[in-house]
Amino acid sequence: MIGLISATAAGSAGCQRVASAWPGRTRVYEGPVGDAVRRAFAECEQLVCFLATGAVVRLVAPLLIDKASDPGVVCVDEGGRFAVSLVGGHGGGANELAREVGELLGAEPVVTTATDSVGVPGLDTLGFPVEGDVAAVSRAMLDGEPVALKAELAWPLPPLPVAAAAAAAAAAAGQYSSRQYSIRVTDKVVEPSEREVVLRPPSLVVGVGSSKGAPVDEVLGLVHEALRDAGLSAKSVAELATVDAKAGEPGILGAAERLGVTVVTYSAEELAAVDVPNPSDAPLAAVGTPSVAEAAALVRGGELLVPKRKSTAQPAMATCAVVRRAARGRLAVVGLGPGARDLLTPRAKDELRRASVLVGLDQYVDQIRDLLRPGTRILESGLGAEEERARTAVAEARLGQAVALIGSGDAGVYAMASPALAEASDDIDVVGVPGVTAALAAGAILGAPLGHDHVSISLSDLHTPWEVIERRVRAAAEADIVVTFYNPRSRGRDWQLPKALTILAEHRKPTTPVGVVRNASRPDESSRLTTLAGLDPATVDMMTVVTVGNTATREIAGRMVTPRGYRWQEEPK
Ligand code: SAH
Numbered sequence: 139m140i141g142l143i144s145a146t147a148a149g150s151a152g153c154q155r156v157a158s159a160w161p162g163r164t165r166v167y168e169g170p171v172g173d174a175v176r177r178a179f180a181e182c183e184q185l186v187c188f189l190a191t192g193a194v195v196r197l198v199a200p201l202l203i204d205k206a207s208d209p210g211v212v213c214v215d216e217g218g219r220f221a222v223s224l225v226g227g228h229g230g231g232a233n234e235l236a237r238e239v240g241e242l243l244g245a246e247p248v249v250t251t252a253t254d255s256v257g258v259p260g261l262d263t264l265g266f267p268v269e270g271d272v273a274a275v276s277r278a279m280l281d282g283e284p285v286a287l288k289a290e291l292a293w294p295l296p297p298l299p300v301a302a303a304a305a306a307a308a309a310a311a312g313q314y315s316s317r318q319y320s321i322r323v324t325d326k327v328v329e330p331s332e333r334e335v336v337l338r339p340p341s342l343v344v345g346v347g348s349s350k351g352a353p354v355d356e357v358l359g360l361v362h363e364a365l366r367d368a369g370l371s372a373k374s375v376a377e378l379a380t381v382d383a384k385a386g387e388p389g390i391l392g393a394a395e396r397l398g399v400t401v402v403t404y405s406a407e408e409l410a411a412v413d414v415p416n417p418s419d420a421p422l423a424a425v426g427t428p429s430v431a432e433a434a435a436l437v438r439g440g441e442l443l444v445p446k447r448k449s450t451a452q453p454a455m456a457t458c459a460v461v462r463r464a465a466r467g468r469l470a471v472v473g474l475g476p477g478a479r480d481l482l483t484p485r486a487k488d489e490l491r492r493a494s495v496l497v498g499l500d501q502y503v504d505q506i507r508d509l510l511r512p513g514t515r516i517l518e519s520g521l522g523a524e525e526e527r528a529r530t531a532v533a534e535a536r537l538g539q540a541v542a543l544i545g546s547g548d549a550g551v552y553a554m555a556s557p558a559l560a561e562a563s564d565d566i567d568v569v570g571v572p573g574v575t576a577a578l579a580a581g582a583i584l585g586a587p588l589g590h591d592h593v594s595i596s597l598s599d600l601h602t603p604w605e606v607i608e609r610r611v612r613a614a615a616e617a618d619i620v621v622t623f624y625n626p627r628s629r630g631r632d633w634q635l636p637k638a639l640t641i642l643a644e645h646r647k648p649t650t651p652v653g654v655v656r657n658a659s660r661p662d663e664s665s666r667l668t669t670l671a672g673l674d675p676a677t678v679d680m681m682t683v684v685t686v687g688n689t690a691t692r693e694i695a696g697r698m699v700t701p702r703g704y705r706w707q708e709e710p711k
Contacts, residue, residue, distance in 0.1 A: 140164045140235070141178025141185045141209075145171045148216050149188030152243060156186060159242055172197055184210045184226075184235050191222055198225060205229045212236045220248050227251035228260050252280050259296045259511065261321070266293075267338040267373040270330030278319040278333075286320040292538030293323055293339035294468040297494040297513035325374030325462065327366075340376035342443075345435030345459045346390055347380060347421060352455035354392030360449040360456045361393060368444045368460060376463070377402050379434035381409055383425045389456065402434075409433035416446045435461035467535030467566045471555045473548040473573020474505055477660035481579065482506070486571045493542035497531040498554075502544050528557035535566040547575040552596050552624055577622040580655035580683045583665050585697030587653055587685045591619050592700075597634045598625035604634070611638045615645040620691065620700055623684040627675060635675045635684070642686055643670050653685040653698045654678060667698055 142153040142164055157164045165182070167174035171189060175197040178185050187194045191213045202208055202225065210230025213222045221243065223236035233249045240247035251260070258279050261272050278285050279299050287300040298321060319333045325341045344361055365372050378394045378401045380387070385403045394401045406426035414436060417428035427433060432446045436459075444460035470489040475481035490496070490509050500518040510516070517530055531543040531554075545553035555570065562568060581588045593614050599607060614621045621642065627635045642650075648671035655665040656679070666677075670686065678684060691700040 139182045139184075141174075141182035142166045142188075143171060143174045143178055143185065144188035146188070146216060148218070149214075152188045152214055152218055153186075156239065156242060176201065179209055182209055184212070184231060186212045186214060186221075186235070186239055188214045188216075190215070191224060194224060210235055212239055214239065214243065214245060218243050218245055221245045222248040223250070228262050252276070258299055261335055261337070264295065264337065266340070268335055269338070269373075270335035271333060272335050274333055275319050275321060275335045283319060286318055288320055288322040288324075290322070290324040290326070291339055291341055291465055292467075293337075293341070293465045294535075294538060294540035295323070295337075295494060296492050296540060297511045297515070299513045325371055327369050327371050338371055338373040339465070340374060341462050341465065342370060342375045343377055343379055343435050343438070343440065343461045343463055344375055345379045345431040345433065345461065346384075346393070347430030347434075347457040348384060348387055348389050349455040350387070352387070352389035354389050354396070356449050356451050357389040357393040357456045357458075358396055360447070360458050361397070363450075364444045364447055364458050364460055370443065370460065372397060375399050379404065379437070381406055381421075381425050381427060381430045381434060384430070404434055404437050408437060412437050414446075415442070431457040431459040435459045438463060440464055464565070465538040467538045468540045468569065469531060469535040469558065469562065469566050470540075470542045470569045470571060471549045471558060472542050472544050472571045473550070473553075473575070474502060474544055474546050475574040476547055476576055476579035476658045477505065481574050481659055483571065483573065486573060489542055489569065489571050490544075493540050495531075495534045495539045495541045496544065497527055497534070497541060498544035499527070502546050505546070506544070524554065524557055528554060528561050531558050532561040532566070535562070545573070547579070548573040551575045551594070552598075576624060576655075576658060576683045577685070579658035580622070580653065580665070580685060583655050583658055583663070584653035584667065584685060585694075585699050587651075587687060587691065587698040587700050588620060588622075589700040589702050590688065590690070591617075592622065593619050594622045594624055595638075596624045597627070597631070597638060599631065599634060607634070608637070608641065611641045615642045618645065618688045620688050621686045623686075625680065626682055626684050627678045628680045632675070635678060639670060639673065639675070639686070646670060646686070646689055650689070651687040651691050651693050651698045653687075654682060655685075656682040658683070667693060667696065 140163055142156055144150045144153045153166050157166050167178045179201045194213050198211055205226060206229050208226050208230055210226035210232030211224045212232050212235050213224050221236040221240040223232040227233040236247040236249060261268055261276055285300045287298060321335050323337045323339060328336060330336045346357060348357055375397055377399050380390055380403055382403045382405050384390055390401060409427040412433040414429040414432040416432060421430050422428045436442060440461040440463035442461050446457050446459045448454040449456045472486045472489050487509060490506055491511050495515045497517045500520060503516060503518045519527055531541050535541045543554050543558055549555045577594050595610055650670045652668050652670055652673050657663045687700055
């Protein structure tokens, strides 16, 4: 819950705006502000105070206990110009809240915690449990001191500004000095040394089986024992896995809740098909599979670290087994939009900052280089190396990296998504981020040319035989569909566009509007509205898209407009 506090009329108006935008997430605290702040501080996870920072500092100072548990506090000034993250930037989520409040009120978010302002990801914001001296290691990263990354598990992490090759080699050889700052990625129980933080990736799956009514304590105790004996950290447990029939078993659900993990279940048939070292007859009779714990832990693959064991209670009512799953790399296929920064989506921006490896065409990398986190490994290549880029991106993801593969416009439109996904098997996670494709960017500049059915056709016959392209142009011509030509003309390919226009002209009047947009949303953007008869193909190049209207498309006040349909205006409401 977010507590909202104000003292003045302007502040109260701000409170009301936030409260009405986020009902259910917020509570307005009325009354004297001192009292209101104290109550909100005790009852809420976050506070937004429409008060001067000085006043809020004095009010919350005596209430502060620990940054891990204190609420995050954001102050908004009387003029509503700034949303200041005051306390609990990371742990309390105040930095994020300042951004959200800023967005809502049109205020500038003010974030002063070092890691957020210089592009180093906060170690406590990676989404993994973290142990050790986070403050000291973060400070070392910010100060540019060498920090070694000891990754015992290759897990997809954003780039950490860690000392490169030499330290990594020393790390691999086990040569550390305890004076060295380091980040260790492991699921083993280790005591972080001085100057070290330990990141806990969600690498462990615990398979559990239980008789009806097994107590929570017995299940939980067994899981803890199994992990302890194997030297594994409970903080790396990603999930408990069991058979469908046990989906509602209170002992398993309770243990998962206490561990802070989810329960996943599989059908008995699925589990019966898993090859396990210790099958037995009891579960076969009870739920229809010779193994529950081992099979449920292994069903998605991985390495069996703890074979089935039973609890020590008499009679034993629970079994468990522990598997380390293979790290899954992450491939984000990200469309950058046509060029302008404000047509790059926030989601695309997030994915770029989440990646530790960026793969793309050099000119597209230039478009977003400033957004990348320091330490991002950039694998750029020139025109034409598509297959190789696709293979590289997938290979890096298979190594467990967080990879972003970029393309202009939408990365799935005549771009990298298909060659990459043709390479990828289901051993990596794939995330697609849509982008504004050239046809849409051009359409918005021209007016409303795509108001009815439309297609895109690439005129590049490098990878597609011309007969196929021509057949599609002809079909679009006959079906009276608006056509946008991508890759319309290059130095070596100059007859394809005139040929395609001739085919369209067999079915459309010479006066049919044609929009030509070059470098949509880039600094040297230009556009022209002409007609089928009037278009001079020599003015078209590879930076251009050409949109040809259908038989109903009109030029209206200098804009290209394709009606929604001939009967649109007359349709009953
Ligand atoms: N994935 C891209 C298309 C790649 S094919 C997208 O979704 O937009 C390359 C062709 O796209 C170019 O030859 C040109 O025809 C068109 N194109 C890409 N960006 C453009 C822009 N900003 N302005 C005009 N045309 C563009």
